[in-house]
Amino acid sequence: MLLIDCPYCGKRPETEFRCGGQAHIARPTDPSALSDADWSEHLFVRANPRGVHAERWNHIHGCGRWFNALRDTVSDRFIETYPVGSEPTTGSHPSQGTEPTRSTQTETRA
Numbered sequence: 001m002l003l004i005d006c007p008y009c010g011k012r013p014e015t016e017f018r019c020g021g022q023a024h025i026a027r028p029t030d031p032s033a034l035s036d037a038d039w040s041e042h043l044f045v046r047a048n049p050r051g052v053h054a055e056r057w058n059h060i061h062g063c064g065r066w067f068n069a070l071r072d073t074v075s076d077r078f079i080e081t082y083p084v085g086s087e088p089t090t091g092s093h094p095s096q097g098t099e100p101t102r103s104t105q106t107e108t109r110a
């Protein structure tokens with residue numbers, strides 16, 4: 001069974017967790033200034049990389065708290081988990097920032 005290291009509870013079985021999608025997505029400072037297409041892209045377009053991805057996770061059947069994780073989508077290996085509002089200590093991660101990377105990320109699959 002895969003164990004996920006909750007930053008608050010320690011290692012727990014994967015069945016206690018739920019993935020909340022891509023992490024580090026900043027809300028636009030002035031949403032009313034965006035076009036409908038830009039707002040739609042902010043709401044619905046997410047990276048889907050093959051490799052290391054920063055994700056939000058919830059320990060839904062444990063402490064109930066949200067945290068971030070770097071996970072390799074190929075091996076399903078968790079590289080690091082860290083509290084929301086902090087950065088990973090394992091170098092840079094590819095999905096940080098506000099720009100969606102849909103076109104480059106989804107087309108890299110072999």
Ligand SMILES: [Zn+2]
Nearest residue numbers: 006009059063
């Ligand atoms: Zn927890």
